[in-house]
Amino acid sequence: MTSALELLPAVDVRDGQAVRLVHGESGTETSYGSPLEAALAWQRSGAEWLHLVDLDAAFGTGDNRQLVREVTEAMDIKVELSGGIRDDASLAAALATGCTRVNLGTAALETPEWVAKVIAEHGDKIAVGLDVRGTTLRGRGWTRDGGDLYETLARLDSEGCARYVVTDIAKDGTLEGPNLELLRNVCAATDKPVVASGGVSSLDDLRALSGLVPLGVEGAIVGKALYAKAFTLEEALQAVAG
Numbered sequence: 002m003t004s005a006l007e008l009l010p011a012v013d014v015r016d017g018q019a020v021r022l023v024h025g026e027s028g029t030e031t032s033y034g035s036p037l038e039a040a041l042a043w044q045r046s047g048a049e050w051l052h053l054v055d056l057d058a059a060f061g062t063g064d065n066r067q068l069v070r071e072v073t074e075a076m077d078i079k080v081e082l083s084g085g086i087r088d089d090a091s092l093a094a095a096l097a098t099g100c101t102r103v104n105l106g107t108a109a110l111e112t113p114e115w116v117a118k119v120i121a122e123h124g125d126k127i128a129v130g131l132d133v134r135g136t137t138l139r140g141r142g143w144t145r146d147g148g149d150l151y152e153t154l155a156r157l158d159s160e161g162c163a164r165y166v167v168t169d170i171a172k173d174g175t176l177e178g179p180n181l182e183l184l185r186n187v188c189a190a191t192d193k194p195v196v197a198s199g200g201v202s203s204l205d206d207l208r209a210l211s212g213l214v215p216l217g218v219e220g221a222i223v224g225k226a227l228y229a230k231a232f233t234l235e236e237a238l239q240a241v242a243g
């Protein structure tokens with residue numbers, strides 16, 4: 002029996018606020034108030050995971066490290082932590098929050114030896130975010146090209162990377178539906194589980210992603226659709242229940 006698609010409601014933090022961006026572009030923020038309140042609301046609604054992103058750390062405009070730690074520590078559910086985790090100190094700080102796993106983006110593009118080392122040390126506590134435009138990876142707050150998706154995926158697979166979080170930047174924050182073709186292609190290129198990110202707009206999108214579970218899609222990050230109240234998290238969890 003295949004498992005149900007996992008849902009990871011997102012809380013992206015910029016300047017102390019929960020925000021959503023469009024295409025991940027700085028300056029497109031819509032603010033949704035307290036990150037802790039948002040995270041607690043998703044937990045109360047039945048989430049088993051929280052995808053928590055320090056956007057300032059990802060963009061290099063400071064960090065929300067203290068706040069991210071407070072949110073993570075307040076959660077009874079699993080937390081996937083992203084944004085600005087690029088060296089031993091930031092990784093140690095992220096893991097010290099008690100998060101379930103971290104998601105590395107820029108580091109996988111710019112310091113591959115370090116990423117190989119931490120994959121070897123921490124196993125499935127490390128996921129790698131493959132944030133793409135077309136098939137070109139983007140790092141540093143999605144502002145810089147960082148190589149070919151499939152070459153990087155092959156390298157990370159050979160290093161034992163446990164899981165990938167695949168974001169189609171062109172879809173992120175747009176409510177245009179996920180890039181199912183990209184997800185199928187990535188699943189065909191790796192045996193490792195894939196978490197889909199970007200574009201979810203409806204319960205039908207979640208059902209379509211559920212249809213990719215047998216191919217290797219393990220979960221889906223949901224952001225804008227929840228904040229825009231396109232559906233509730235309870236409805237989403239019901240829609241993907243096995």
Ligand SMILES: O=C(O)c1ccccc1N[C@@H]1O[C@H](COP(=O)(O)O)[C@@H](O)[C@H]1O
Nearest residue numbers: 025059083084085105106107130142143
């Ligand atoms: O999630 C976003 O909307 C986003 C927008 C712009 C840049 C990054 C974004 N998200 C997360 O940031 C990490 C990458 O951070 P880093 O490169 O490791 O510092 C990425 O995995 C996304 O989860």
